[in-house]
Amino acid sequence: MAIKQLAPTLSVAPQIMPADVEDLSAMGFRSILCNRPDGEGADQPMAAQIEAAARAAGLGFAYVPAVAGALTDADAAAMRRALDSLPGPVLAYCRSGARAEKLAEMADMVCVRNAGHYDVLIVGGGSAGIATAASILKRRRGIHLAIVEPSNAHYYQPGWTMVGAGVFESGFTRRDEAGLIPRGVEWIKASASTFLPDEKQVVLNDGRRVSYIVLVVCPGIVLDWNAIPGLSDALGHDGVTSNYRYDLAPYTNRLVKQFKGGRALFTQPPMPIKCAGAPQKAMYLSCHRWEKSGVLGSSDVQFHTAGAVLFGVPAYVPALMDYVDRYDINLNFGSKLVEIDSASKTAIFEQADGDGVKRVAERYDMIHVVPPQVAPDFVRTSPLAAASGFVEVDEATLRHPRYPDIFALGDACSASNAKTMAAARKQAPVVAVNVLAALDGKPPVATYDGYGSCPLTVEAGKIVLAEFGYGGTLMPSFPNWLIDGTRPSRLSWLLKDTILPPVYWHGMLKGREWMVKPHMIGA
Known part of the structure; x- marks a missing residue:
């Protein structure tokens, strides 16, 4: 089959047959577009036959018939609409491929004319x-x-x-x-x-x-789930979860609720990552629930971070260490998750020591993973x-x-x-x-000024409200008598639990700049 690639998301070909569709799917095409009118040739399959084969293979399909030698602007506009709606890469075909190529060119001209x-x-x-x-x-x-x-x-x-x-x-x-x-x-x-x-x-x-x-x-x-071999296939079952995905956060809740003791691992990859405190938040909140249910004492909780410190701004570390000690968490610095073996429920870490880098295998009953991010x-x-x-x-x-x-x-x-x-x-x-x-x-x-905030949920009902700017400079939003961000606070929990969601939906996304008016140069 003579396939000509016009762009990363579009190729053209001569007439294809229903039997070709499975091979096209294996080649990576996600949609097929027919530019040949039905009945043009005696040996030509109907577009509906190609469509049926495409749907069976899980591919998209569009029928944009056009008469060779009489292509119109309306044909080009229909081609543009089809290309905009189909998942790519797309394979467009006609009798020889030439008509599909010309239509693609005309569709691009429509596109250029319509570009905003x-x-x-x-x-x-x-x-x-x-x-x-x-x-x-x-x-x-x-x-x-x-x-x-x-x-x-x-x-x-x-x-x-x-x-x-x-x-x-x-x-x-x-x-x-x-x-x-x-x-x-x-x-x-x-x-x-x-x-x-x-x-x-x-x-x-x-x-x-x-x-x-x-x-x-x-x-x-971008959360690079595939950077850790075995992780993508393991997510969402057999104790492997992450709060960094909408569909997995409920699974975290279910795992923590059902946990009856054993080994629970929590990981943090090298920086940069979004919300650097989130890997710890999951751990502290889980430990608090296990403490209340009486299973924490029979649990081995480990925090594996690729970093060298618990948190990048030293002022907040003492309060966090109080909870590390309270929950008896085993800290592992310079420990990077590099593989998941879900069959044996084993996580492989790379850890630096005096002799270089060693690989350490840790069995788990549950593991909360944060992927590398790029x-x-x-x-x-x-x-x-x-x-x-x-x-x-x-x-x-x-x-x-x-x-x-x-x-x-x-x-x-x-x-x-x-x-x-x-x-x-x-x-x-x-x-x-x-x-x-x-x-x-x-x-x-x-x-x-580099301001960022990380409400560190150290237990249900209490938060260490980390607020800081460039260079780790503390930048509290509230007076110390109201909220001391370096200590756990119930008021900070109220802020995250009740106040911040409506501030997000009805303030930030509406252009209401409560407490974030821009600092004007020279002001």
């Missing part, structure tokens, strides 16, 4: 993207603004720790993306694939190019990336040092702050006012 041009283009419709859009529009209505985001669902990820602890229901943390996009913002439901900063364009996964005056990049961070591929391989792979920014203004019309925030930017929702909440207004300044041809007018 925006005052502000935001790549990423998570917490950072929506909050930034809302903050921009609060200040200046009428901005032509679009968000590039492929997902239909939006998650309040800080709530997953509470789901794993049995405090929140998982549905409490999920809402439809469409209902959160600010009014006046165009939602481009696609993924970014390439940045062309010299042309002031972003290429989407379907080949469209979108142009901008100012670009904001905040697509988040920048998205299209960021890491782009001209925008720093050496770390994340979008390079000036730490204060969050503007790219080489492209003054580009800003980044949230988990995808290279700033050395902790990657937390609280950081994005503080960054969004700073980026918003600096974006508007850039639109006006002016330099940045606001700065970000």
Whole structure:
């Protein structure tokens, strides 16, 4: 079969037969598109026969018939709609492949004609993207603004720790993306694939190019589950879980509730990761439940962290160590999870010692895993990336040092702050006012101080409220007499349990900058 690749997500071929579909699936195609009208040739299978074979193989299918030598703009528009709706890679076919190729070319022209041009283009419709859009529009209505985001669902990820602890229901943390996009913002439901900063364009996964005056990049961070051999297949059964996934946090709750003693392992990979305290939060909340149920005494709880310290800001370590001692947790520093053998319920760690690196096997009854985390591929391989792979920014203004019309925030930017929702909440207004300044041809007018917050849930009802900026500088939001962030507090639990979720949904994502007004340069 002569297959010609036109783009990473589109290839064309001559007439295929139903028997070819299984081989095409094995080659990695996820959809088939028929451009040949039924009845064109005597030996030609009907499109419905190809569709039936495609559906049986789990592939998408579209029928866009077009007459050779008489292709029209309507044919091209239909081709564009089909390519936009089908999962890729797509194989399009006709009698010889030439008609499908010409239609693809015409569809690209439709795409170019329809490509949007925006005052502000935001790549990423998570917490950072929506909050930034809302903050921009609060200040200046009428901005032509679009968000590039492929997902239909939006998650309040800080709530997953509470789901794993049995405090929140998982549905409490999920809402439809469409209902959160600010009014006046165009939602481009696609993924970014390439940045062309010299042309002031972003290429989407379907080949469209979108142009901008100012670009904001905040697509988040990628959880690399496949980086640990055996982990992906083990997740969700036989005691392997993670609060870092919406569908797994309820399993954490179930495992902890059913635990009757034994060995429980909790892991933390090398930095950077989102919410660096979350691996510990799961552990402390689990231990507290086991303490109350009377099984903690018959449990061997181990914390394996690739880092050299329990927490990166020393002021909070004494309070955490009190709970480590109370729960009799065995700390293992410089211990990186490198493999899961689910058949034997064994975790393999690499640990440094005086003779180099050794591999240590630990059997488990349950294990809470946090995967390594990296920048998205299209960021890491782009001209925008720093050496770390994340979008390079000036730490204060969050503007790219080489492209003054580009800003980044949230988990995808290279700033050395902790990657937390609280950081994005503080960054969004700073980026918003600096974006508007850039639109006006002016330099940045606001700065970000590195603020981040990590409410460390040390037991049900108490939290060590870690708040800090660049360099580990303590940055408490409340007076010490109200909340001493270095000590466990019931008021801090109330903050996380009751106050922060509505602040997120009804404040941050609506452009309401409660307690996070941007610091203006010279003010």
